[in-house]
Amino acid sequence: MADVKGNSSMSTRVPVREQDPKVRAANFDEVCLGYNEEEAVQEAERCLHCKKPQCVAGCPVNIDIPEFIHALKEREFGSAYDVISQSSSLPAICGRVCPQERQCEGKCIRGIKGDAVAIGKLERFVADWAKANGRKMKCALHKTGKKVAVIGSGPAGLTCAGDLAKKGYDVTIFEALHKAGGVLVYGIPEFRLPKDEVVAKEIENVQCLGVKIETNVIIGRSVTIEDLMKKEGFEAVFIGSGAGLPMFMNIPGEQSKGVFSANEFLTRNNLMKAYRDDYDTPIISGKKAVVVGGGNVAMDAARTALRLGAEVHIVYRRSEAELPARAEEVHHAKEEGIVFDLLTNPVRILADDQDNVTGIECVRMELGEPDASGRRSPVPVEGSEFTIDCDTVIMALGTRPNPLISSTTDGLEMNRKQCIVATEEGQTSLEGVFAGGDAVSGAATVILAMGAGKKAAQAIDEYLKTR
Amino acid sequence: MYKILEARNLAGPNYEMIVEAPRVAARCLPGQFVIVKIDEKAERIPLTITDYDREKGTIEIVFQPIGVSTSKYRELKAGDSFMDFVGPLGKPSDLCLSEEPEAIEALKKKKIVFVAGGVGAAPIYPQAKWLYEHGIMSDVIIGARNQELVLLEERMSKVANVYVTTDDGSYGRSGMVTKCLEDLIAEGHSYDHCVCIGPMIMMKFVCLTTKKYGIHTIVSMNPIMVDGTGMCGACRLMVDGEVKFACVDGPEFDGHLVDFDLAMKRLSLYKTHEGEAFLKWKEGKTHHGGCGECGGDR
Numbered sequence A: 001m002a003d004v005k006g007n008s009s010m011s012t013r014v015p016v017r018e019q020d021p022k023v024r025a026a027n028f029d030e031v032c033l034g035y036n037e038e039e040a041v042q043e044a045e046r047c048l049h050c051k052k053p054q055c056v057a058g059c060p061v062n063i064d065i066p067e068f069i070h071a072l073k074e075r076e077f078g079s080a081y082d083v084i085s086q087s088s089s090l091p092a093i094c095g096r097v098c099p100q101e102r103q104c105e106g107k108c109i110r111g112i113k114g115d116a117v118a119i120g121k122l123e124r125f126v127a128d129w130a131k132a133n134g135r136k137m138k139c140a141l142h143k144t145g146k147k148v149a150v151i152g153s154g155p156a157g158l159t160c161a162g163d164l165a166k167k168g169y170d171v172t173i174f175e176a177l178h179k180a181g182g183v184l185v186y187g188i189p190e191f192r193l194p195k196d197e198v199v200a201k202e203i204e205n206v207q208c209l210g211v212k213i214e215t216n217v218i219i220g221r222s223v224t225i226e227d228l229m230k231k232e233g234f235e236a237v238f239i240g241s242g243a244g245l246p247m248f249m250n251i252p253g254e255q256s257k258g259v260f261s262a263n264e265f266l267t268r269n270n271l272m273k274a275y276r277d278d279y280d281t282p283i284i285s286g287k288k289a290v291v292v293g294g295g296n297v298a299m300d301a302a303r304t305a306l307r308l309g310a311e312v313h314i315v316y317r318r319s320e321a322e323l324p325a326r327a328e329e330v331h332h333a334k335e336e337g338i339v340f341d342l343l344t345n346p347v348r349i350l351a352d353d354q355d356n357v358t359g360i361e362c363v364r365m366e367l368g369e370p371d372a373s374g375r376r377s378p379v380p381v382e383g384s385e386f387t388i389d390c391d392t393v394i395m396a397l398g399t400r401p402n403p404l405i406s407s408t409t410d411g412l413e414m415n416r417k418q419c420i421v422a423t424e425e426g427q428t429s430l431e432g433v434f435a436g437g438d439a440v441s442g443a444a445t446v447i448l449a450m451g452a453g454k455k456a457a458q459a460i461d462e463y464l465k466t467r
Numbered sequence B: 001m002y003k004i005l006e007a008r009n010l011a012g013p014n015y016e017m018i019v020e021a022p023r024v025a026a027r028c029l030p031g032q033f034v035i036v037k038i039d040e041k042a043e044r045i046p047l048t049i050t051d052y053d054r055e056k057g058t059i060e061i062v063f064q065p066i067g068v069s070t071s072k073y074r075e076l077k078a079g080d081s082f083m084d085f086v087g088p089l090g091k092p093s094d095l096c097l098s099e100e101p102e103a104i105e106a107l108k109k110k111k112i113v114f115v116a117g118g119v120g121a122a123p124i125y126p127q128a129k130w131l132y133e134h135g136i137m138s139d140v141i142i143g144a145r146n147q148e149l150v151l152l153e154e155r156m157s158k159v160a161n162v163y164v165t166t167d168d169g170s171y172g173r174s175g176m177v178t179k180c181l182e183d184l185i186a187e188g189h190s191y192d193h194c195v196c197i198g199p200m201i202m203m204k205f206v207c208l209t210t211k212k213y214g215i216h217t218i219v220s221m222n223p224i225m226v227d228g229t230g231m232c233g234a235c236r237l238m239v240d241g242e243v244k245f246a247c248v249d250g251p252e253f254d255g256h257l258v259d260f261d262l263a264m265k266r267l268s269l270y271k272t273h274e275g276e277a278f279l280k281w282k283e284g285k286t287h288h289g290g291c292g293e294c295g296g297d298r
């Protein structure tokens, strides 16, 4: 396949088409355009079909990667989709947001001497093809007649619900917000994960399996887990309520006008579509925004503020190597012109007499001794304080699980970080109650949440079979 | 969809609606609120639960149209629906938490005064009613700018001793609620518990007054909210030097510990933005806001 531009050797991957950085900095359309059929088949050719495929081991839901890539090579796109959907119910999403470089692609043998096979982009292609060609997941034929309640419609809940429906259970998802999808709809922006074409379609797929979704129900407030089990006839419950509680730094000035949690900023923009003129919810991005943090959430908030017209700085206390965000997001953010102030930490937020933000005082950091996590911990450089002028500050410091469920469910064991305590299989301290995803692990990734939902579905099936 | 069974104009600009929401009605208690959204493109707006009927599965809300969203609600009629209606949110009022005989006995020993400002009468009503149904008679001060704006006087009078006061003296007593409260105390009433709900500025001044008299005071805070489940932090307040989220830690707080000045500043955050959105909505495509749609700026 030496005839394709930019791919003269099998050691480099077929480049994926993207929107030009200058153009996309002013719109919310998807940045990555994905492969077309020719490009996908060509990239699939690069797979070596290892006897002991490391990529499969690197995938938290163990998709049979060589098998689906093989089908791709043969142009059997439908079969490729069937292979993926045996292990994953949300492939169009995973292909877009998984940290592939640390999972499947990170283990790819091709990666040793060149580029790993672009497994994520291939997965995305297959899922998008299936959507365009009306290919659906296969449904259960027999029904068990047993009801299972799933709390939360993020990746953990959707996966658990989908798997249980495939096994013949009567599943209802209860979602606190007015739209299903969890972080996929309120957190991750349109330009990375289109809401109508991708997320809504994947959710419809899960509904096609027979899963019911009841929005506007807050478990712990609208109804309790006990009532679901005793009064509404649910024989098992899966808690996939995520880790949605934002953290602040507790520095002076944090209550000023113009300081937002990334959750608020992103929820206004993504769930409430504030970036569109025809939606009522307001959003303020200011002329110059500083985003504090270095994860995916920080990148998303920064790139959103940029698209709303702000000049954006990211302030992160460690160095580039420690940025926890996906490599692709950091790369895209830089391309779009976001300034990275690394080894920098905020000390206080400055405001005028009306309490409007005017700047953020920071201190330079240097890396000291490795801490418990093995990462070198940053320490402030004395006397290095300086101010960045800005009118908006967005705090993207991580999130914790919401205590609404734990505080209203007697006997549900929690750990010190307010996470639900559950076994590998998702069993909690209460009989018939299972949990997984960010609610158990603390903020993690889409695919890990899906893996947890999957294992819990299996455990729930085993539990209900013996009843 | 959540069907509107009744919709009517109350005093002045205020409106009342009864909405079908069985899950909310089954569990809500006085002091809690709902978040409503009228259609796909609308904002999520918090409104206090004014009354509920567990059997019929209905919730009553009272609102004052002030911006884009609440002005749209004014146009809704019986038979229309809200697209989203979620709740009950927030913690129930401390007064109405327990029906245990000891708790009720303890409440009976207290002298309770409610102070309602403007649309604040709506969230006061279910609390006064709950107390009444548990054999406790409370005093309620309803304050309004003028006679036209006095809210829920008749219904409130059935469950509490009501004192109405208007700023301009056009009805009832004359002067603001703080004056009425001090007058009542001077007339020999004594109180050891006050619940005050209304505009922030009014709650601030009532708290200054009750502090003088050493009356424990609870206020219901109404900051800007988005989700109402503790997820965004838009509703954060400083209470006794600590950050609190009104939607999950409140909305009721010890009024003597709330930083009202900060809360009021935060409430004005979207003022100009809201103003623009409101004009756009009200004037449709006829305004000269540089929207680019009308061609008027060319």
Ligand SMILES: Cc1cc2nc3c(=O)[nH]c(=O)nc-3n(C[C@H](O)[C@H](O)[C@H](O)COP(=O)(O)OP(=O)(O)OC[C@H]3O[C@@H](n4cnc5c(N)ncnc54)[C@H](O)[C@@H]3O)c2cc1C
Pocket (backbone or CB within 6 Å): A097, A098, A099, A151, A152, A153, A154, A155, A156, A157, A174, A175, A176, A177, A181, A182, A183, A184, A187, A188, A217, A218, A219, A220, A240, A241, A242, A243, A244, A266, A296, A297, A300, A326, A402, A404, A405, A436, A437, A438, A439, A443, A444, A445, A446, A447, A449
């Ligand atoms: C901005 C942002 C960007 C991210 N980017 C990436 C990325 O690129 N790649 C990646 O792998 N991961 C990313 N993540 C992390 C990933 O999204 C999460 O790890 C994942 O969504 C967790 O899934 P979950 O199902 O456990 O919870 P969530 O997706 O959080 O879903 C939980 C759902 O439960 C609902 N809920 C909560 N409490 C209740 C209740 N009491 N009753 C009813 N419903 C309730 C919530 O409303 C929510 O819809 C990102 C996260 C954020 C915030």
Ligand SMILES: Cc1cc2nc3c(=O)[nH]c(=O)nc-3n(C[C@H](O)[C@H](O)[C@H](O)COP(=O)(O)OP(=O)(O)OC[C@H]3O[C@@H](n4cnc5c(N)ncnc54)[C@H](O)[C@@H]3O)c2cc1C
Pocket (backbone or CB within 6 Å): B033, B043, B045, B046, B047, B048, B049, B062, B063, B064, B065, B066, B067, B068, B069, B070, B071, B119, B122, B123, B221, B222, B223, B224, B225, B251, B267, B268, B269, B270, B271, B272, B274, B278
């Ligand atoms: C817990 C809670 C309970 C509430 N209960 C009621 C109720 O029972 N009846 C009722 O009429 N209202 C109630 N409110 C206030 C109501 O939510 C606001 O009036 C509403 O959000 C305004 O929406 P809007 O689109 O019409 O106006 P907007 O266009 O959003 O706002 C107009 C102006 O009001 C300001 N504003 C925004 N939010 C609020 C707020 N929460 N309070 C006061 N001003 C605000 C804005 O800064 C803006 O300047 C409650 C608020 C909370 C938080």
Ligand code: FES
Pocket (backbone or CB within 6 Å): B224, B225, B226, B227, B228, B229, B230, B231, B232, B233, B234, B235, B236, B245, B246, B247, B248
């Ligand atoms: S409204 Fe979002 S946290 Fe309270």
